Amino acid sequence: MAKASTQIYDVSPSHAEFTHAELEQITDWIALHKDSVTALLTLFDNMHEAGLLDIVNALIVRGQDLLKILADQAEKPEYAGGIKNVIALVQGFGMLDAKVLAQLMRNLVFITRNLDLTNGPKVAGVWSTLQAVRDPDVAAGFSVALAIIRGLGQGIRAEQEEGKSV
Amino acid sequence: MQITIDGKQVDLLDNETLLDKILAQDNEFPHICYHPALGPIETCDTCIAEVNGKLVRTCNTLVKPGDIVQTMTKAALAARKEGLDRILHNHELYCTVCDNNNGNCVVHNTALHMRIEHQKYAFELKPYEQDHSHPFYRYDPSQCILCGRCVEACQNLQVSEVLSIDWSRERPRVIWDNDVSINESSCVSCGHCVTVCPCNALMENSMLGEAGFLTGMEPKxxxxxxDLVKDIEPGYGPIFTVSEMEAAMRNYRIQRTKTVCTYCGVGCSFDVWTKGRHILKVEPQMEAPVNQISTCVKGKFGWDFVTSEERLTQPLLRQxxxxxPVSWEKALAYTAQRLLEISNEHGPDAIGFISSSKCTNEENYLMQKLARSVVGTNNIDNCSRYCQTPATEGLRRTFGYGGDTGSIEDLEQADLVIIVGANPAESHPVLSTRIRRAKKKHGQKLIVADLRKNDLAKRADLYLHPEPGTDLVWLSAVTKYMIDQGWHDEGFLQKRVKGLASYREWLEPYTLDYAKEKTGISEEQLIATARMMHDASRVCICWAMGVTQHVGGSETSTAICDLLLITGQVGRPGTGAYPLRGHNNVQGAGDMGCAPGYLPGYQLVEDEVVRQRFEQAWQVTLSSKPGLDNHQMVQGIHDGSVKAMYLFGEEMALVDSNSxxxxxxxxxxxxxxxxDVFFTKTAQYADVIFPASPSLEKEGTFTNTERRIQRLYEVFEPLKNSRPDWKIIQDVANAMGANWYYEHPQDIMHEVAQLTDLLAGVTYDRLQGYQSLQWPVLADGTSTPRLYETTFPFDDGLARLHLPTWHEPVVFGDEYDLHLNNGRMLEHFHEGNLTYRVHGIAKKVPTTYVEISPQLAAERGIETGAIVRLSSPYGQVEVPVVVTERVIAHELYLSMNNRTDQQAVNYVTSSYHDAVTHTPAYKETSVYMDVLQSKGESPMVRGNFRLGHPNPQRGVLVEEKWARADFDPIIDVSEEGM
Incomplete structure (x- = not known):
């Protein structure tokens, strides 16, 4: 014989009971994963020693402030331009033929190693310039320079053509 | 048909588009507006290729044998690039800080795959504000690419006909109705538009600021x-790289889990996206066998109750x-002790068990096993007793199996669908979309017989309004008329049916005149019904509680099946009988033997051979005496023979009639x-309350209205101390001394398959992911989407024309002068225990209301907002009024969702019931009405879709886009329609 009832006694565990139960669960879990927890604590300790934990904490707590600074700075044309340049540079490198770039870098290294102006060909006028071109090394470098100029010209002409069609 | 694509010869099937075929070879081939569920829309121009040297849209190009298709020519590449460039003029790519950057953003992926580096046409904001008016989703016009997917989905898949694109504006945009805010429109919140949106223009509110690592920051x-992302945009490549990485990181914390909806018997399945215990969204998938990308408001947005603070999370004992609140150990020990005491003192039949058609097959199986094998009684039933048992009876009498004869696909294929006493648009929403679509797109004919001019009734080619409770009469008159005209299927009857002679004799009194007199339906309408059936080669009949919840519910169900047999409309594609199951697992609860006379698989408890099979498996002796059904259990309690009851997952105190x-x-x-999941009205009477887990917190299977078995997976762990029902039932059984060791629901299904021929081949492996099986399932896993193609499951293989018995509807007395119809409302599920706990739904439909006709309102001097008291011999309710033409004359409609106890319709329904199955005659209720307040605030609040004004369109009307002065065709226009 039960009349309808909506009354429920609140017998929620006390704060201490609740905490005790939660801690028990955590302790069980730690015991189960002892090795990884120990490794994790060591990592945390090292990060703390190095001050990295403070940095991470600051990043998390002040994350939105940092993003705001970044966004505010980016609104300034000079900074936006800088970021654009960085990305343009990254994109430009992405488009280069890796083999050619590698060769170019090797040559640059070679140049810097041999950059002794006293040992280079002496140029005093048009005649001595033409004479210097007969040097096989100078001739090879000159060919590369001409190839670069040619490529540059091709690029400029292509852009001009595209401009006409738009 | 053979064609050549990029030099390779391929076969194109009849139902394949050229785009489908190209995608089969290269799944990264661009396409944005095309969606397999929607078909070609032709707005985006990103799927262009060359066919015989001409640029065409591959989504909607008809090819001829021998055509040469080239996708990678310079012209084709440039055309697709131009198409995407135009889209990006309408869409800002800020993917890393976008909540839609989850790996499935179509615009993002297309731009990525096409290696778009620069914006040819600068992005321009549109001059419109975002629309945040709706509780479940928002529209951002400036991100909208005007692809029209949402419009096509709304106009031609869901067919609510709310969304359109206004192409006449300088900057076109999607509009709702005739350009009102979303919340004030006729939007039914089904979510189709949000699901198909290929970018972030339409998004679930629950995703905003939650999905991404960088999206939850302050708006400013x-x-x-x-702006920063835009500013540093010299090329998209690096940005895509970062956003791809961020999207991959999101996968770490966003879980996508498949589940099956619990809000009706249609059986929609979908992925639930969660972050911790936060539901980000419901995302339906094309591989979902029933619904593909379709959902209704409850399936798409109605799950917040799972995280409600009001959930039961600890067993409760009455003192x-x-x-x-007590421990599980204490609650279980006490329960076992009391059940054993009562069984010992009064016998096992003094205990009743009510199982749940909302819970899984496995849980239902265990509940009847507990009743039969542990307690020793067949007193087991479920809430399909309140709705669908008469339909099952009608089907079993005539066809043999108690299930829908075909699939929802058959409903789509039919030439004519007849709906009797059902309101699928509100009670089976996704199923109704298939009928609306078939009608709008393919000219399917529709007849609706209902007291209320519901959504499908308004769209019907023929609407019949019979006098309450007289469906058997007009159905039989139509049947007789068809036989008299020689429109019956003689061949089918001769070969596959028996009992024609006696049935014809039985039909004799059902003349058109008699039917007109009893039902109020004119002779012309009856003949028109018969003629439409005669003219259609494929006919399906759907019915629901408007048929079954009457004193003659089983008989009318039988008359429907008889009509289908007479006309040979069963066992073929596009034909059949479809009782629309109301709960997600009405079918399964019955299949699992949660009925007093049947063991699992509809095997009779009185059959000794059957019993021996179960006795051997369960190692017990079973009672051969059929038990009590729900109705009889209530009677049994009153007469003192039933002393205890164990009920799970049912709000019987409000859902059974005569509350x-x-x-x-x-x-x-x-x-x-x-x-139960919540402290329900029923729970208020309990001695022990067990906190159960809802479907999102458990695994198992459900069986939908098509006999389709589908798996659901655990989305969340059970909340606190709640448990899945199958575990609780097992705990109770074991506390009573049983030794059950089911570790997972699949162990239970394994046992079911061993004991039931109907489900012999059902295994969890065969139900993996979105796979499904329709019973009967043979041992080799063969599924049966359509029944009776060659034989009926009787000894002689023939169907039976069963002679129904006509029952006059119940009359309450002259003072009860108003007929009270009742049922569901789209937004709420049943009594509302779950849906009132979904904030957005409760906001849109905060209360129930009684619908009354303008005629009655004028007679009683009341208007919308009035408060009335409805009284029957069994009780009273007090409810607000809405005056509407959905009902006529002295007929009322009160939906069964109730915010307060005083509004529950079953306080006025009676205990009259179907003579065969004892299903209550809910629909045979009369009341008188007292006006408590003649006017007031409308209970139908702003945001209720019924206040909106739909804007039906043929579709996206892309021709209007093409006719704009600023539209420059990309394809070769001379080849359009090639």
Whole structure:
């Protein structure tokens, strides 16, 4: 014989009971994963020693402030331009033929190693310039320079053509 | 048909588009507006290729044998690039700080795959504000690419006909109705538009600020971050790289879990996206066998109740007039002790078990096993007793199996669909979309017979309004007329049916004149019905509670099946009988033997051979005496023979008819166990309350209205101390001394398959992911989407024309002058225990209301907002009024969702019931009405879709886009329509 009832006694565990139960669960879990927890604590300790934990904490707590600074700075044309340049540079490198770039870098290294102006060909006028071109090394470098100029010209002409069609 | 694509010869099937075929070879081939569920829309121009040297849209190009298709020519590449460039003029790519950057953003992926580096046409904001008016989703016009997917989905898949694109504006945009805010439109919140949106223009509110690692920041900072991303945009490549990485990181914390919806018997399945215990969204998938990308408001947005603070999370024991939380051990021990005491003292038949058609097959199986094998009684039933048992009876009498004869696909294929006493648009929403679509797109004919001019009735080619409770008469008159005209299927009847002669004799009184007199349906309408059936080569009949919840519910169901047999409309594609199951697992609860006379698989408890099979498996002796059904259990409590009851997952105190009688029965129980997710009205009478887990917190299977078995997976772990029902039932059984060791629901299904021929081949492996099986399932896993193609499951293989018995509807007395119809409302599920706990739904439909006709309102001098008291011999309710032409004359409609106890319709329904199955005659209720307040605030609040004004369109009307002065065709226009 039960009349309808909506009354429920609140017998929620006390704060201490609740905490005790939660801690028990955590302790069980730690015991189960002892090795990884120990490794994790060591990592945390090292990060703390190095001050990295403070940095991470600051990043998390002040994350939105940092993003705001970044966004505010980016609104300034000079900074936006800088970021654009960085990305343009990254994109430009992405488009280069890796083999050619590698060769170019090797040559640059070679140049810097041999950059002794006293040992280079002496140029005093048009005649001595033409004479210097007969040097096989100078001739090879000159060919590369001409190839670069040619490529540059091709690029400029292509852009001009595209401009006409738009 | 053979064609060549990029030099390779391929076969194109009849139902394949050229785009489908190209995608089969290269799944990264661009396409944005095309969606397999929607078909070609032709707005985006990103799927262009060359066919025989001409640029065409591959989504909607008809090819001829021998055509040469080239996708990688310079012209084709440039055309697709131009198409995407135009889209990006309408869409800002800030993917990393976008909540839609989850790996499935179509615009993002297309731009990425096409290696778009620069914006040819600068992005321009549109001059419109975002629309945040709706509780479940928002529209951002400036991100909208005007692809029209949402419009096509709304106009031609869901067919609510709310969304359109206004192409006449300088900057076109999607509009709702005739350009009102989303919330004030006729939007039914089905979510189709959001699901198909290929970008972030339409998004679930629950995703905003939650999905991404960088999207939850303050709005102003978020805007600055978007600007930053834009500012540093010398090329999209690096940005895509970062956003791809961020999207991959999101996968770490966003879980996508498949589940099956619990809000009706259609059986929609979908992925639930969660972050911790936060539901980000429901995302339906094309591989979902029933619904593909379709959902209704409840399936798409109705799951917040799972995280409600009001969930039961601890067992409760009654102490005097209050409940005390106790441990599981204590609750289980006490329960076992009391059940054993009562069984020992009064016998096992003094205990009743009510199983749940909302819970899984496995849980239902265990509940009947507990009743039969542990307690020793067949007193087991479920709530399909309140709705669908008469339909099952009608089907079994005539066809043999108690299930829908075909699939929802058959409903789509039919030439004519007849709906009797059902309102699928509100009760089976996704199923109704298939009928609306077939009608709008393919000219399917529709007849609706209902008291109420519901959504499908308004769209019907023929609407019949019979007098309440007289469906059997007009159905039989139509049947007789068809036979008299020689429109019956003689061949089918001769070969596959028996009993024609006696049936014809039985039909004799059902003349058109008699039918007109009894039903009020004109002779012309009856003949028109018969003629439409005669003209259609494929006919399906759907019915629901408007048929079954009558004193003659089983008989009318039988008359429907008889009509289908007479016309040979069963066992073929596009034909058949479809009782629309109301709960997600009505079919399964019955299949699992949660009925007093049937063991699992509809095997009779009285059959000794059957019993031996189960006795051997369960190692017990089973009772051969059929038990009590729900109705009889209530009677049994009142007469003192039933002393205890164990009920799970049902709000019987409000859902059974004649609630006062039911509640007074509960008060008399010596011991009452209620197991539920919330502290329900029924639970108020309990001695022990077990906190159960809802479907999102468990695994198992459901069987939908098509006999389709589908798996659901655990989305969340059970909340706190709640448990899945199958575990609780097992715990109770074991506390009573059983030794059950089911570790997972699949162990239970394995046992079911061993004991039931109907489900012999059902295994969890065969139901993996979105796979499904329709019973009967043979041992080799063969599924049966359509029944009776060659034989009926009787000894002689023939169907039976069963002679129904006509029952006059119940009459309450002259003073009860108004007929009270009742049922569901789209937004709420049943009594509302779950859906009122979904904030957005409760906001849109905060209360129930009684619908009355303008005629009655004028007679009583009341208007919308009035408060009335409805009284029957069994009780009273007090409800607000809405005056509407959906009902006529002295017929009322009150939906069964109730915010307060005083509004529950079953306080006025009676205990009259179907003569065969004892299903209550809910629909045979009369009341008188007292006006408590003649006017007031409308209970139909702003945001209720019924206040909106739909804007039907043929579709996206892309021709209007093409006719704009600023539209420059990309394809070769001379080849359009090639």
């Amino acid at each position: 900072l978020w805007e600055s971050m978007v 005097g007039d209050a409940f005390v 006062n009688l039911v509640q007074s029965a509960f008060e008399k129980l010596d011991f009452f166990i209620v197991q």
